[in-house]
Amino acid sequence: MSTEGDASQLIGMVTLLGAAVVAVPLFKRIGLGSVLGYLAAGLAIGPYGLGLVADARTILHVAELGVVMFLFIIGLEMKPSHLWNLRGQIFGLGSLQVALCALLLTAVGVGSGFPWQVAFVCGAGFVLTSTAIVMQVLAERGDILAPRGQRIVSILLFEDLLIVPLLAVVAFLAPADAAPAAAAPLWQRAGTGLLSLGALAAAGLWLLNPLFRVLAKAKAREVMTAAALLVVLGAALLMELGGLSMAMGAFVAGVLLSESSFRHQLEADIEPFRGLLLGLFFLGVGMALDLDVVARDWRLIGLGVIALMLAKALCIYGVARLAGSSRADAIDRATLMAQGGEFAFVLFAEALRLKVISPSINADMTAIIVLSMAITPLVVAARKRYARAEAASLDGVEAPQDLRGNVLIIGFGRVGQIASQGPLARGAELSIIDNDPDVVRNAARYGFKVYFGDGARADVLRAAGARHARVILVCVDDQAAATRIVENARRECPRTRLVVRAFDREHALALVRLDADHVIRETFEAAMLMGRQAVLALGATDQEADDLDAEVRGRDTERFALETAGGTFAGRALLLGNIERIDPPRHDRKPDVPVPPENGGI
Known part of the structure; x- marks a missing residue:
């Protein structure tokens, strides 16, 4: 008691x-x-x-x-x-x-x-x-x-x-x-x-x-x-x-x-x-x-x-x-x-x-x-x-000046670093810009030459050689910045292919409507791989896992295509999952180059 x-x-x-x-x-x-x-x-x-x-x-x-x-x-x-x-x-x-x-x-x-x-x-x-x-x-x-x-x-x-x-x-x-x-x-x-x-x-x-x-x-x-x-x-x-x-x-x-x-x-x-x-x-x-x-x-x-x-x-x-x-x-x-x-x-x-x-x-x-x-x-x-944020020190960083790489990478964080490996293995000449001085300095320790610049600015895109690039990889971790980059890049270099990192489905739709060539949702592929491993852990064969993967991608592709069709969209070939959707060709661009489906999903 x-x-x-x-x-x-x-x-x-x-x-x-x-x-x-x-x-x-x-x-x-x-x-x-x-x-x-x-x-x-x-x-x-x-x-x-x-x-x-x-x-x-x-x-x-x-x-x-x-x-x-x-x-x-x-x-x-x-x-x-x-x-x-x-x-x-x-x-x-x-x-x-x-x-x-x-x-x-x-x-x-x-x-x-x-x-x-x-x-x-x-x-x-x-x-x-x-x-x-x-x-x-x-x-x-x-x-x-x-x-x-x-x-x-x-x-x-x-x-x-x-x-x-x-x-x-x-x-x-x-x-x-x-x-x-x-x-x-x-x-x-x-x-x-x-x-x-x-x-x-x-x-x-x-x-x-x-x-x-x-x-x-x-x-x-x-x-x-x-x-x-x-x-x-x-x-x-x-x-x-x-x-x-x-x-x-x-x-x-x-x-x-x-x-x-x-x-x-x-x-x-x-x-x-x-x-x-x-x-x-x-x-x-x-x-x-x-x-x-x-x-x-x-x-x-x-x-x-x-x-x-x-x-x-x-x-x-x-x-x-x-x-x-x-x-x-x-x-x-x-x-x-x-x-x-x-x-x-x-x-x-x-x-x-x-x-x-x-x-x-x-x-x-x-x-x-x-x-x-x-x-x-x-x-x-x-x-x-x-309080106003103090400007980051620019010691040891260099602004781009008329770069001539055939691949331009904007944003060199985790996504940009991984995305650069394929073009490098192919023998491409890279031009890389990032708006974080620490990223620029740290990349130099690993042998990468990264220039300081805000890719959302048209003058920086020109200095970075966007007009000379065959491909621009937009890898920034900022929805608004990625959207502005696509807008400026499409205006400055209409023939260059744009491969863009999207935050989510809505952001991907907005980028597609701005005429980005390939839009990759940053979590979609990782989630699909996790789902495939879960199916395999439940006892499915590799073929069954591949069929289920194709089915999920197909449904997502259809939904995405319907959502895209609801807006004003005039774009080139866009690879959606395993289905390639071809819109009427634009006469002011060079012909499309066939791309394997596995390299262009969302």
Whole structure:
């Protein structure tokens, strides 16, 4: 029989889950992201909102495990060799950004009239970026493993390493009457931290893989899941006992297991817990915003949020540009990392305990940190919506000038690269253009000469030698661009055969009506091959599979021909599946060359 306390806890859990289920899809729908949805939900149900959940601090402490698990999964993606290659970014770029930001933010505090000790603690706390928010945004954008994402991850790792030195500095700044409450000497804390790190490394190198091999032979899925949680939480606990960041311990454990054959299984086991606890963490941050403090000191808090975020963003931008990042990457990093983070709460709590800062300053700085975390998703969304995209660098790319290939390929992505193999084997001379500078540069590494140009422009088509080409392959992954290319190519070079990639059936119809010679729906042939393999797997012979394939193609051809006939269509020979439809010949073109049916389907 459940007690009243059990029912109260259950109501709290249901309230948390219900708030997340309602708020997160709503905020993602309006383009503000899941992080802001969690924060808003936490504020609404927390003790300073509707008061449905009261114990925000406990929830926040438990939910920090979401950040821990996130860092473990990131560690699984980074092999030790890769992490070693990032050492310059971690200790070079990370230390430069942290040092300059700390100095600038301390100066902002001193300029606002606070003692330098208080200004330093507040500034140093604000330097520690929110790992949870930044990593969540990077994950949603798919940027974690991209070069700019790796630089941000490197800086976050360095900031995680700073928590012990900063706590030692806070103890050094403590007034004399707080000295008895100070922690152990710095050398002892540093030694304990190094010992914990060494123990974790030894366990990762010599114990974890044998453990998972034994558990895998037992074929008990729930035990593997329990072991995965044990590794993450055990590493976090070991680092916390050593005075280091729990997230850092989980990250190191992930790196040590990154080359393990159990890596993917571990990631799959941890992922559900990571997502749930990370969402709970953001809910806890939202609930921790004390609206009474904000209402009482709204001028100070508002100016503090603006001043600290602007100063930190300007410093991050300057460091990024100094380190050679592009303007777009520097703005992106400054936008994403301008907030304070969850480790500031730890630093402020220690400073409050040692009487370095007063309770009122602790309350105000906590509100500033939480508000900066809440504002960040809004700033990121606003930049994404309104900022102009910076033009891509054209270093190392060349525009086409009167090319003379007998095959012109427009778009050299996956489809264009595969489509080029047949003409190359035939001995054709290729001219290739693409409007992505990265594609142009990457193709050069594999021996392809690709020119930079937008094939939808008539002048670029002329420069690319469209009038000299016998065939133009339009392989771009853009419906509107493919349509414009066909329109311009038909006007500029009416005798050239056009083979065009279509997105779907409607797009194919539109291209046929523009007089494209051969239109290939990008998924049709792959789907037909999959269907044929399924028929063979059901026991059909090759002949039966071929007959069924011909029947499906025939029905599709008839439907396509009826749909085409419904519009104004004046075209040449169009191969539809296995049926060739011949329209009246155009007298302004050279005679059609017979083409095998297998080379011209849709």
